[in-house]
Amino acid sequence: MTDTSTNMRLKLPITCFILEIILIILFGVVVVYDHDTDSKLSNEHGNDSHKHADYENDFYYRYPSFQDVHVMIFIGFGFLMTFLQRYGFSSVGFNFLIAAFSLQWATLMQGFLHGLHGGKIHIGVESMINADFCTGSVLISFGAVLGKTSPVQLLVMAIFEVTLFAVNEFILLSILGTRDAGGSMTIHTFGAYFGLMVTRILYRPNLDKSKHKNCSVYHSDLFAMIGTIYLWMFWPSFNSAITEHGDPQHRTAMNTYYSLAACTLSTYGMSALTAHDGKLDMVHIQNAALAGGVAAGTAGEMMLTPFGSMIVGFLAGIISVLGYKYLSPILEEKLRIQDTCGVHNLHGMPGVLGAIVGAVTASVATKDVYGHGLEKVFPDVASGERNANYQGGIQALSLAITLGMALLGGLIVGFILKLPMFGAPPDTICFEDSIYWEVPGEEHHEEQMTAVMTEEFEKLNA
Template sequence: METLMLITNFNNRRCDLELKSCLLTAVTCAHWFCLVFCESSLSARSAEGTMRGTSTNMRLKLPITCFILEIILIILFCALVEYDKETDAKQWHNSSDHNYQNEFYYRYPSFQDVHVMIFIGFGFLMTFLQRYGFSSVGFNFLIAAFALQWATLMQGFFHGMHGGRIHVGVESMINADFCTGAVLISFGAVLGKTSPVQLLIMAMFEVTLFAVNEFVVLSVVGAKDAGGSMTIHTFGAYFGLMVTRILYRPNLDKSKHKNSSVYHSDLFAMIGTLYLWMFWPSFNSAITAHGDDQHRTALNTYYSLAACTLATYGLSSLTAHDGKLDMVHIQNAALAGGVAAGTAGEMMLTPFGSMIVGFLAGVISVLGYKYLSPILEDKLKIQDTCGVHNLHGMPGVLGAIVGAVTAALASVDTYGSGMEDVFPDVASGEIQAFSQGVRQIIALAVTLGIALVGGLIVGFILKLPIFGAPPDTICYEDSIYWEVPEEEEGHGNQLTAVRVSEETKKLNA
C-alpha cells in the first residue's frame, strides 16, 4: 500500500498521465505476482509430501515469475524507452551525418563479440559438472535474457535519461550485456544449488545494485574502468560469494559425487573457455573511445591473455605432484589476464606491462584454485562452485590496483593530447594524476562494499522457502528442473563409466 502511495504521489513534470498509469499498472502486477506466487507455493507444499515433489516443482512458480517480470518490463519499456538519435528514423535523417557514420558500424562488431561471450562463453564454461549441462547453459540463457532487459532500464535511469525517456542504441546494448556479465559471474558461485526462480530474483536485485555501483564509481567518484575489472568482475564475484555464503549448505557433501566433471563435460567447458579467450579483447575495448583508445585496449588485453595462459600452464604443472595439467586451471585461470587488464586496458600500460599483469593474474588464479578455495570452504563456509573468487574476484582486485598505479603515474609526456580521452579531469587541470589514482582505490572500496552488503541482503531473501531450491541430497542435478533422456536419468552413472572407458581406450589406442 505504501508503494502504491509513493507511485501515486510521484509528480515528475516530464512524465505525463500515460507514464503514471503505466507505472501504477506495473506495481499492481508486481503486487499481484507476490500474492499469487506465495499462495501457489503454500498450496503446492500442502498438496505433496516429499521435498523433491513440492519445493522444487516449478509448474506454477517459474511461469508466474517469467510472465509477470516480462509484463512489467514491457509496460516500463512502453512508458520510458525510446530510440536514440542514431536509431530513430526521423532524427537520423534530419541530421547531416552520412549513413556510414552511424554508431552501429563502429560498435556492433564489438557488441557481437560481447554477446557471444555472454550466451556461449559463460554458458559453456559452466558445463563442467557431469550432470548439470542443461542447467548451466539453459539457466545462463534465461537469466541473461531477463538481465539485459532489466539492465537497460536500470542503467538508463542513471545514465541514459533524456527528457524523461531512456534512449537506447547499440552502446546501451553493450552496457546491458556488461551488467549481465556480472550476474552470470555470481551465477557461477551458486551454480547447482539454486532454482531458476532464485536466479531470476537474484538477477533482479543484482542488476539494480550493479547500476547503482556503476553510477557511483564512474560518475560520482570519477574512476575509469572501461573493461570492468571493478564494476563487472569484482562486483559480480564478491556479490556471488556473499550470496553463496548466506545460502551455505552444511549437508552438501551428500551431493559431492555430482560436483565433479567427466571427460566430455570438461571438453564442453573448454569450448566456453576458448570463446571467452578469443573475444575478451573486444569485451574490454567495446565502449572505449574510438581510435587509439580502443586499439590500445584490445592490444593490452591480447598480450595479457597470452602471458596469462603460459603462466597458467606452467604453474598448473608445477603444483601437481605428478606434473600433470589440471583442466580446472586451464579452463579458468587462463582467462584471468583478460579480467586483470580491464581497468588499465585503455591506459598507457605498455605491451610488456600488460604481459606482466597477465602473468601475475595467471599465477594468482592457479594458486587460488589449488590452495585458497578449499580454505574458503572449510573455514569461511563459502561454497564457490565455479571458483569465481579465483577467476574474477582476485584478478579483478589486481586489475583495479594496476589501474590505480597506472593512473597515478600518468603524465602529459606519455599521453600527449590523448590525456583528454583517458583522464579528462587530469587533462583539464582539475586534479593531479595522483588524485586520479586515489579515485581508483576509492572506487574499488565502494565496489567491494556495495557487493558484499548487497549480496548479504539478497542472500537472506533467497533463503525464503518459496523459491524452490533443491535439497542438499540432489544438488548439481539436471533432472530436478529438466526433462532428461530416460537412459540418462536411469543409468547416468553407468553411462558415465562406459563413456570414460571407451574414450580412454580410444586414446590409448
C-alpha cells in the same frame, strides 16, 4: 525426484510472465531510440550542418565488439559452466534465462541512472553493450551458486544484483569519474564478491551428499573448453567495447590480447607445478587462463604498454591457479564459502589486481605520454580538473566502494533467497539437471548392452 517445493509448474511461469510484463510496460513508458537508431533523428537535414555520414553511426564502431561480448555472455559463460557432469542443461539453460532477463532489466536500471534525456531512456548499441556487461556480472555470481539454486532464485538474485550493479556503476563512473572500461571493478570484482557473499549465506553443511555429482566427466570438460576458448578469444573485444573511438579501442584490444597470452603460459606452468605428478588440471586451464582478461579490465585502455599488460597477465594466471589450489579449500572449510566455479579465483582476485593496476597506471599518467589523447582516457585530468595522482586515488577508492557494495548487497540478497518459496533444491540433489529439466535417456548402445547383460543374467540364474 521432484517434491512440491521445487516444482516449478507455477513458480517459474508466474515469475517469468510478471517480470516480462513489467519490463514491457516500463519500456513502453520510458525507452526511446537514441540519435543513431531513430529514423527521424538520424536523418535530420536543415540547420544541422554536421549531418553524420552513415559510416559515423556508432553501429559500425561498436557492433562487431557487441557481438563478441554477446558470445561471451551466452556461449562463454554458459558453456564454461557445463563442466559439471549432470548440470549441462541448467548451466547453459539458466545462464540463457537469467541473461535474457538481466539485459532487459539492466537497460532500464542503467538508463534511469545514467541514460535519461528529458525523462526518457535513449538506447543504442552502447547501451546494449552496457546491458550485456551488467548481465556478465550476474552470471559471475551465478557461478558461485551454480548447482545449488532454482531458476526462480536466480531471477530474484538478478533483479537485485542488476539494480545494485547500476547504482555502483553510477557512483563510480558518473559521480567519481572512475575509469573502468573493461569492468575489473564494476563487473568482475562486484559480481564475484556479491556471489561469494550470497553463497556464504546459502551455506549448505550437508552439501557433501551431492559431492559425487559436483565434478566433471570427460565430455563435460570438453564442452566447458568451448566456453573457455570463446571467453579468451573475445576478451579483447570485451575490454575495448565501450572505450572511446579510435586509438583507445585499438589499444585496449591489443593490451588485453597480450595480457591473456602471458596469462596462459603462467597458468600452464603453475598447473603442472602444483600437481603432485605434474599433470595439468582442467579446472586451472578452463578458468585461470582467463584471469589475464579480468586483470586488464581497468588499465587496458591506458598506456599500459604490451610489456605492462603481459606482466599483469602473468601475475593474474599465477594468483588464479594458487587460488584454485590452496585458497578455495580454505574458503570452504574455514569461511563456509562454497564457490562452485571458483569465481573468487577467476573474477575476484584478478579483478582486485586489475583495479590496483588501474589505480597505479592512472596515477602516473602524463600529457607527455598521452598527448592530446589524454582527454579520451582521462578527461578530468586533461581538463585540469584533477591531477593524475588524484585520479589514481579515486580509482583506489572505487575498489573499496565496489567491495563494500558487493558484500553488503550479497548479504541482503542471500537472506532473501533463503525464503523457501523460491524452490531451492535439497542437499541430496544439487548439481543435477533432472530436478528442473526433462532429461532424456542415455545412448541406445548402452541400453542394448544392458539388455544383453540382463538376458545373460537371466540365463545364468535359470
